[in-house]
Amino acid sequence: MHAVGENGGARVHPTAIVAPEAQLGRGVVIGPWCSVGPNVVIEDNVELISHVVVDGHTRLGAGSRYFPFSTVGMAPQDLKYKGEPTRCEVGARTVVREHVTIHRGTAVGSGLTHIGDDVLIMANAHVAHDCTLGDRVIIVNNVVMGGHVTIEDDARVMGSAAIHQFVRIGHAALVGGVAGVEADVIPYGSVLGNRARLVGLHWIWLRRNGVQSAEIHRMRKAFFTLYPKGASEDGPFAARLEVMRREFGDEPRVREILEFIDAPSRRGLVRVARGDFSTAETEGA
Known part of the structure; x- marks a missing residue:
């Protein structure tokens, strides 16, 4: 890792604002009008395409990509949060599409929002404070989740689904579009509807x-x-x-x-x- 200004092989657009204390890996590309805070660590070959904001004690995994107007590591939407140095981590090769918001953890929670490797989060989705997403998870457009949600490896959450705080979604489960999920979904389970009901297993997966x-x-x-x-x-x-x-x-x-x-x-x-x-x-x- 290299601080901004060192010869670390990062390419930073002249309109981007990158704090001198931020750590950038080799091959990092920071596009126009991006903002990177002082406690951010960006690993090798990460790309911030444009208009991306990364703040807080946040680490972006190697090879991950962030599309315009996404924000990562911003303060949680929790009135109990008082500026504690909580964290946010995004795994390797994860793709975060336009207008996605990913908030850091809270002191009363785990203190960490964690997203695994090879995750795809499509446009306009919201990952709240203290959420944990496993590897290879797919979150489709307009999905919203409350705080402390856990989504295990290989799960799929279809468009415009809403997930209640503290819900667990098991390994390789499928949440149908526009579902309202108020309770836990078993591994390999398939749920539909508002409110969501279990309709079988995720046979296709x-x-x-x-x-x-x-x-x-x-x-x-x-x-x-x-x-x-x-x-x-x-x-x-x-x-x-x-x-x-x-x-x-x-x-x-x-x-x-x-x-x-x-x-x-x-x-x-x-x-x-x-x-x-x-x-x-x-x-x-």
């Missing part, structure tokens, strides 16, 4: 990522053991959970779902959709 038919069949049986077709969650969920644990707990992905359900939660689980899961079956076609 499973197939596209090389999960064999025999394992998918077992996962399907495990899912319908926990959420019988045509049933709501008014029945003995705990009893069905134990049957699922006993009969399918040796399957690694089913075990992942069970561990997610067993983990502490502030929001509980998204409820199952009423009806015959026709949407879930269509998704698996």
Whole structure:
């Protein structure tokens, strides 16, 4: 890393404002009208295309790209925040599109907003304070999330979805467009609607990522053991959970779902959709 003014191989447009204390890696490109604060660390080959603002104790991972009018590391929208030196981190090769806002953490939270590697955040999305996004997550246009949201690796959140604070979205889950998510979504779960309801598993992701038919069949049986077709969650969920644990707990992905359900939660689980899961079956076609 090199401070501004050293021969670190960074290219800074003359209209950009970069604090002398900022640390820039090799191959960094800072385009016109960008602003970079004094506590910012920008790793190798990062590009700020233009009109990007990066502030706070923020680190941008190698090879990440930031499109016009995105802001990273700004103060959180939390009235309890009093200027504490909380942090924001964005992983390698992540792409942040136009008008995205990513806020740093809070002292009453984890103190860190973290976005993993190879993430795509599309235009106008908001990542609030203390959120954690895993690797390879895709956030589509206009998605908004409250503080302390956790989105695990490979999850997909479709356009204009709204995620309540403290919600957890599990590994490779799918949140449908314009969904209002008030509770946790199990790994590989697929949710739709406002308010969001569980309609099946993310069968397309499973197939596209090389999960064999025999394992998918077992996962399907495990899912319908926990959420019988045509049933709501008014029945003995705990009893069905134990049957699922006993009969399918040796399957690694089913075990992942069970561990997610067993983990502490502030929001509980998204409820199952009423009806015959026709949407879930269509998704698996």
